[in-house]
Amino acid sequence: MFPIRIEIIPAEGIVEQxxxxxxxxxxxxxxxLPHHGIERTMRTAVELSxxxxxxxxxxxxxxxxxxAELTGIVRGCDAAGIREVFVVGGDRKQxxxxxxxxxxxxxxxxxxxxxxxxxxxxxxxxxxxxxxxVDLLDGLLAKQHVASHVVTQMCFAAGKxxxxxxLLRREGVHLPVxxxxxxxxxxxxxxxxxxxxxxxxxxxxxSRKGPLARKLLSGDRYSPDSxxxxxxxxxxxxxGIHLYSFNSLESVPAAPDQATASALQAALIRGAARDN
Numbered sequence: 155m156f157p158i159r160i161e162i163i164p165a166e167g168i169v170e171q172x173x174x175x176x177x178x179x180x181x182x183x184x185x186x187l188p189h190h191g192i193e194r195t196m197r198t199a200v201e202l203s204x205x206x207x208x209x210x211x212x213x214x215x216x217x218x219x220x221x222a223e224l225t226g227i228v229r230g231c232d233a234a235g236i237r238e239v240f241v242v243g244g245d246r247k248q249x250x251x252x253x254x255x256x257x258x259x260x261x262x263x264x265x266x267x268x269x270x271x272x273x274x275x276x277x278x279x280x281x282x283x284x285x286x287x288v289d290l291l292d293g294l295l296a297k298q299h300v301a302s303h304v305v306t307q308m309c310f311a312a313g314k315x316x317x318x319x320x321l322l323r324r325e326g327v328h329l330p331v332x333x334x335x336x337x338x339x340x341x342x343x344x345x346x347x348x349x350x351x352x353x354x355x356x357x358x359x360x361s362r363k364g365p366l367a368r369k370l371l372s373g374d375r376y377s378p379d380s381x382x383x384x385x386x387x388x389x390x391x392x393x394g395i396h397l398y399s400f401n402s403l404e405s406v407p408a409a410p411d412q413a414t415a416s417a418l419q420a421a422l423i424r425g426a427a428r429d430n
Contacts, residue, residue: 156386157394159183159210159332163401164190164198169205175403178206183396186212188245192223196230203234210274211236214244215259219251224259228266238272239263240305257293260300277304277331279311279318294327305396306334312384319391330393333385337397338377 160176161183162168172182182202186195192213199211211231218224231239241256241263253259256275263271275297278290285293294304304322309315319331385392 156333156382156392158397159394160337160397160399160403161185162198162399162403163187164194165401168401169198169201171401171403172202172207173205176207181208181210183210183240184212186214186217186242186244188214188217192217192227196227199236200230200234203236209234209236210238210240212240212242213259214242214246215253215256216244216246216249218253218259221252221262223251224253224262225266228263228271231271232267237270238274238302240274240276241301242276255293257297257300260297264300272302273300274303274305274332275301275329277306277318277322279306279309279314291321291325291327294322294329295325298327298329301329303330303332303393305332308334308336308398310336310381312381312387315385316388316391331391332394332396333392334396334398335378335381335385336376337399337402338375339400339402340375 159181162172163185164187176182184195184199184202186192195211195213199209203209213224213227218227231237241259243255260273260275263273275294277294278285281287282290304327306315306318315331315333322329322331382395385395
């Protein structure tokens with residue numbers, strides 16, 4: 155099975171929920187929503203890191219108010235033992251400060267950290283509604299000298315992800331690719347929360363696919379079983395799974411001190427979780 159990272163939303167009570175249900179051997183990615191701001195992301199990330207988790211906070215470039223704020227974020231990460239971030243442009247229509255895209259943030263992080271901070275960047279197997287495919291590719295080519303890996307937007311087709319990974323290699327982007335996959339969640343929650351975390355375009359793509367959409371989004375709960383099986387069919391293409399949990403973490407069948415990361419991952423994938 156692929157290594158799996160679990161993305162959480164820094165909602166009220168999520169630290170306590172994670173502490174109760176998720177083993178500390180799990181790597182957690184903490185998203186950054188426009189209405190939450192970076193402060194909540196960093197506060198949640200630091201709290202989880204202090205509890206012993208490996209944490210990757212998301213930094214949205216257009217939500218960063220100044221270079222001084224970015225310097226403070228890097229210092230805060232260093233003090234908390236956080237060694238990796240995930241940098242995106244962000245969904246704000248107007249930048250809060252000097253950064254309007256991910257690249258200058260990545261470059262400043264590399265400078266401020268002396269190249270010691272790993273940084274993931276976003277990839278779009280199904281394209282982006284506001285950016286052309288050529289510009290997306292050029293962006294990854296420009297970022298790869300200051301990035302450590304690519305995390306794809308949530309996708310529902312293994313073939314699309316494999317094709318995307320092959321395209322990057324063919325065009326000279328040699329960063330490892332982590333596949334963005336929705337975990338086992340109630341169908342209504344998947345649809346409702348996807349837009350909030352910036353993956354609504356994937357669902358719009360899916361809605362145009364007719365039988366595929368009916369297959370994946372029928373019933374009460376979506377499960378990525380067949381998608382992950384498809385990703386595993388071509389070993390070496392994908393570095394790991396970035397699992398969008400939508401905070402549906404009530405899936406560990408044992409007490410926290412007895413649970414294992416693999417048990418949690420299997421439950422999130424196969425649908426053993428109770429509705430949140």
